[in-house]
Amino acid sequence: MKKEIKPFQLAEKSIKKNLILATKLDDKVNIMTLGWKTIGTLWSKPVWIVAVKPSRFTYDMINKSKDFTLHLFSKERSDVVDLSGMASGRNTDKIKELGLTLKKSNKVNTPLIEEAEISYECRIIHTAESGNNAEHRLYFGHILAAYAEEGLLN
Numbered sequence: 001m002k003k004e005i006k007p008f009q010l011a012e013k014s015i016k017k018n019l020i021l022a023t024k025l026d027d028k029v030n031i032m033t034l035g036w037k038t039i040g041t042l043w044s045k046p047v048w049i050v051a052v053k054p055s056r057f058t059y060d061m062i063n064k065s066k067d068f069t070l071h072l073f074s075k076e077r078s079d080v081v082d083l084s085g086m087a088s089g090r091n092t093d094k095i096k097e098l099g100l101t102l103k104k105s106n107k108v109n110t111p112l113i114e115e116a117e118i119s120y121e122c123r124i125i126h127t128a129e130s131g132n133n134a135e136h137r138l139y140f141g142h143i144l145a146a147y148a149e150e151g152l153l154n
C-alpha cells in the first residue's frame, strides 16, 4: 500500500540508489536506469535534476514530453535496474519484459509504476547542458507528488 509523502521525506534513501526514469510520448512508455541525479530546489520549488545522454532513446522522448516519473525499486527487483540500464526502448519493451504495472499519475502525463517502493511525479521546468564533455542534458523536474510504500514510513 502506497502513501503520499513530502518531496524530501525519503530523499536520503532515494539519492543513494540508482533510480528508474520513466517517460511517455504519445502511447509509448519507456524506462531507463539513472545514476546521475540530484534533489534540491529551483525557484523555491522542490526538484529532481536528472541527466540524460543524447544517445538514449529516453532523450528523444523526454525532449518532446513535459514531464517524467522517477522510481526507486527494492533490491529484490534488481532485475529492473539491470535490464533498464542495458536494453534500449528503441527495440525492447522493457516494461512488458519486466512484468511491470503502469498506473495513471495524478499530476503528470507519464504514468507511475506500481511495483516501485518510492515514486515521484515531476514536471520539467528547466533544462541545461552539462558541459565538460559529459554530453548529458539536465532536466529539472518540479516534484508535484511523491509516494512511498507504507512500510518505509515507520
Ligand SMILES: Cc1cc2nc3c(=O)[nH]c(=O)nc-3n(C[C@H](O)[C@H](O)[C@H](O)COP(=O)(O)O)c2cc1C
Pocket: 018, 030, 031, 032, 033, 034, 035, 036, 037, 051, 052, 053, 055, 056, 057, 058, 059, 081, 084, 085, 086, 087, 088, 089, 090, 136
Ligand atoms: C547503473 C547505471 C546508471 C546509469 N545512469 C545513467 C544516467 O544517469 N544517464 C544516462 O543517460 N544513462 C545512464 N545509464 C545508461 C542507460 O540506463 C542505458 O543506456 C539505457 O539502456 C538507456 O535506455 P533507453 O535507450 O531506452 O533510453 C545508466 C546505466 C546503468 C547501468
